[in-house]
Amino acid sequence: MWGGRFSGGPADALARLSVSVQFDWRLAPYDIAGSRAHARVLAAAGLLDPDELGQMLAALDDLEAACASGEFRPTIDDEDVHTALERGLLERLGTLGGKLRAGRSRNDQVATDLRLYLRDHARGLAVALVELADALTEQAALNVNTAAPGMTHLQHAQPVTFGHWLLAHVQPLLRDLERLRDWDSRAAISPLGSGALAGSSLPLDPAAVAKELGFTAPAPNSMDAVADRDFVAEFLFVTALIGVHLSRLGEEVVLWTSTEFGWVELDDAFATGSSIMPQKKNADIAELARGKSGRLIGGLVTVLTMLKGLPLTYDRDMQEDKEPAFDAIETLGLLLPALAGMISTMTVRVDRLAAATPVGFSLATEVADWLVRRGVPFREAHEITGQLVALCSVRGCELEDLTDDDLKTVSGHLDPSVRNVLTVESALASRTTPGSTGPGPVADQLATVQHKLDSWRQWAVEKVVPR
Template sequence: MKLWAGRFQKETDTLVNDFNSSITFDARLYKEDIEGSMAHAAMLGRQGIIEAREAEKIIDGLKAILADIEADNVEFSLDNEDIHMNIEALLTDRIGQTGKRLHTARSRNDQVALDFRLFVKREIPVIIGMALELEKVLVKKARANLETVMPGYTHLQRAQPTTFAHYMMAYANMIRRDITRLEDCTERMDECPLGAGALATSTYGVDRFQTAAALGFRKPTDNSMDSVSDRDFAIEFLSACSILMMHLSRFSEEIILWCSWEFKYVELDDAYSTGSSIMPQKKNPDVAELVRGKTGRVYGSLFSLLTVMKGLPLAYNKDMQEDKEPVFDAIDTVEMCLPVFTAMLDTLTVLPKNMRKAASGGFINATDCADYLVKKGLPFREAYMIVGRLVNMCIKTGETLDTLPLKDFRSVSGVFDADVYEALELKTCVNGRKVCGGPAKEAVERQIEAIRAFVEERG
């Protein structure tokens, strides 16, 4: 018999029973459910709502169930629908009538809200820890490539010279923001919904501050209706995960391009590449491609939950049973992608000569040429036009700005002198950009130190 069967005169149809059940996925919340139940039972005993010895008996029974589940000695039942009713049924089977007292002053609505919030709250530090490992690798790669000149791009066209270290720090800053978004999300979800009941708390003298503290929350939630109908903490979490995956996907796209023969800026380690079943020469960047592909999966989780929640009246609705699978899947996906991506990046080989060769083409020092003229007294727009004419001349003659004879420079503007070649040297162009955030060695070293300190602060 179901725990809620008193009002019903007929058994639930088998199809409805299977359709209604969530135990196949919410069994994952067993630990949080048992911890929440133990905190609730302890509070009931302390408040005199049930006898102290009954509370102790319930807690002992729950501890034994937890041990059996973790030893894989428990089989959950579809008839009991969800993890909450399965554990309550197991408890009652083991300790008898006392087990039926556990649900006093509690609803499955605040129970599931608690379990789900606890679960997400505990997974966030795991993801943050993985992201911090990626930051360490980015710092390592940057330190090793402070003078590795490469083209920077806009519109996927060579634009201005930069360094591989500067590139790594761009992604390091993105990942740093991802980490702080997850930290912010944790702070907002650090409120305990237990004691909210179905939607309007209870006539029993429960102590919500006591259970919140026992479960490691900063405080109880402020409004009981909000407590059981809120899933914005999960939506915010999925949003943070989606942004993180977007950054990994963009980085993956660059790596996919860079390891192609057309670029050949990096070489992937054999351990983080795959081959072709038909083409023996192939070395495929499957790790990066899968990270790029799985990003859409995490986006799907976010849009799924947003769609579930968009039309629901207060308070709890059964639609909200659809909240857990998207979050579980997103957690699994992010926690799968981060370590393998980090290892792939850590083991790839940078090819500085190829980067330097690419940087020599595409007139990426054209802006520096214009700046040279500005420093000689010309207005920038006039200098811009002069350099544009020089580039056009180079295209017709097959020269670059570095190789163009001085007489050709002077044929366009008498301001040019022999020192123009030093100004156009790529390392000069890079190291002249000492502005905060720039690619000059000393500027990137400051960026590296900032990321290193950020990581160190978080242990």
Template sequence: MAQLWGGRFTKETDQLVYKFNASISFDQRFYEQDIKGSMAHVTMLAKQGILTDAEKETIITGLQGILDDVKSGKLEITDKYEDIHSFVEANLIDRVGDAGKKLHTGRSRNDQVALDMKLYIRDEVQETDALIKEMLEAILGIMENNLETYMPGFTHLQKAQPITLAHHMGAYFEMFKRDHERMKDIYARMNTCPLGSGALAGTTYPLDRAYTAKLLGFDGPTMNSMDGVSDRDYLIEYLSALSMIMMHLSRFSEEVIIWNSNEYKFVEIDDAYSTGSSIMPQKKNPDIAELVRGKTGRVYAALTGLLVTMKGIPLAYNKDMQEDKELPFDAIDTTKGCLQLFAGMLRTMTFKNDRMEESAKHGFTNATDAADYLVNHGVPFRDAHGIVGQLVLLCLDKKIPLDDLPLEEYKKISPVFEEDIYEAISLKTCVEKRNTTGAPGVKPMQEAVDSYKKYMEEY
């Protein structure tokens, strides 16, 4: 078909060049944003007297018809058109005639695509944020029910000190809470309207850019037309935030995979979120967690790709910027899918409380508290550290936790120990003594849960 820009050219574009240049295969994704942006533009043109009210009504009726027909499947978007803008405008002219040719008055494809992308990403930011909320709700539900579920806390993947499952999950609540805050920040910072920037230098038509911005729910127009058509910072910020989300999901996945292993047996993943082996009938694999971990690289690639694309682009618009769609679209779909699946897996996961508590005991996570016991009885900490190290070696040899070592064995290594050592090193005591803000004790964790509940109410 003839191109909307074909007047300057005397011969057809080579078909390979046309296909290489075309973006309809991926920018059709924001047909709705393109049409709504055009409706706002036409409404503003009529307000300014650039179009008549009759022309405005004719064009908007035509645009609404295209929107309805695409949504219903009656009208198909095909590669007959170069991009989504050409598809909409060509179909509009076919439907309403010469009035449709006035749609593009005071507008360039440069500010048009900048608008479409902003509208689309703005919608995606909100959808992503809604999925983060579901994740936070799933985590908070686990926290509420596990304030006294003891488990080992780790450093270097070695059992370190006793904590609770609520405390462990609280760390992920904080991570995804920051992800939510990033979504709010991105939305606030990106919410300016580029429409009216023209190709790069505005337009001679008396546009009311503030009015168009208001119609489309923006806080106002962009304040520099060159930046308006060439800014993709908001998309890079969004991809960076998605990469952070995926990093958090990947860390969480790694722990679920470890906890699901035969050696740990901390969790049982629901059948709906697991698969088996084609040859080994005993297997139940944590495929969702593994796939989430694996797909993280795809999202990182989109961020890196766009950063590399943008790093050498002079002002204002350049065709390189068409590369802001395919990989980002994939990253958006990937992250949203991972959030949704992971939250579902969490909600249906069974935690093996007894197993976690035994693991904490046999991992000598209460060794620090045994040393503190000695310090509280006048033993210098460095000496206490050495004494408890000997006790751990003895327990390893006997294959028992400190809790099960007879008192006479304690006394052989240090006569300071008395019967109250067992109370001092019980997991309950070890956890309950840690009552500073952010620690795993019931009091600070209940305060955290109450705070998180209020946070979710105000989400």
């Protein structure tokens, strides 16, 4: 596509380094969609007559079908997806195929193709995120009243409901969905028509191209249009943060399924064993969620590092923007369905959770709050409750085991009625404020989450790229 200036072909070492068709071939459907739109604006500008336009569109349709079936494939001589597709068009149209190159460059083509590809696949990620959120929500609905020992610093802190805990993992997924849609609004700008960097002297219509390709507007600056890879970096930030959220969920599943916790039992179909220890049942999906987060974070760092020193406009460094983006989509495409299956089929051990909930003085804050309701300043209430815990630690007993005399000895503010708050049931029932862990607020949260997921389901299946 660029040989006219040169007296010979590239050295083998340069050709091997430059070739990208082995990974950018997946952009072919998007490049063909851009070519259709570009052919129409060429015709509108009088650069293709109606018959030529008809032949061009028919050839592009045929080429697209051949690509989809595998009949047409790139060869080792094709530098990139654009080179391969131009070859396919020339094979079908002869010299007429060469007219399509007028008024555009691989610089604005690839920027357009990658935006189309990522916008399309962002919807696929949204579908998978909704499926995982659905799995967590369904388990939460079964455990609205299931008591669990909430933790800070991985130490028992206060009783919570396990449904509340599971929904706490849904909330970041909802934010991830919001980020994808927010990202999409900024990515919906068409670079096509910017040419190599300066636009075109031909009377083309970038706005018409943008509309046909599902963009909201053409790029306002042709130099920025071909130099911008913010949309890739931002997409990779979103996928990296998704990876972090999945890693945190994975870590908790690893803990919950351990012998020490035993709160959850994984279905055999979503666990693995050991080649030497017959008794093992490993949460490999959860562990891979932790491990693959590093891969997703690494993709973001790769692109940011590549971009940080580039002068405007296009530089060949930008060839490195695609593989991290493709890898992020493929990684999450494997990981999200596996996690959804693992969560939806796991069995929650309600008995083990109930037994663990009051352990570790998790009801101590209930005593402090009881004192506050009786007019004791919280600072003093905290000290009194701490003395109760210290006494229990010395004796090796729980708060509810203390006698009436023990209570009086610690503080005159304490009397036997404090025992009314020393149950897990009363602790959970007292949490009635919005967003708290009581069964009522959790049921309300569950309904809100389900409504939000229904709206995201609709967005996730919207078609961005015309077919």
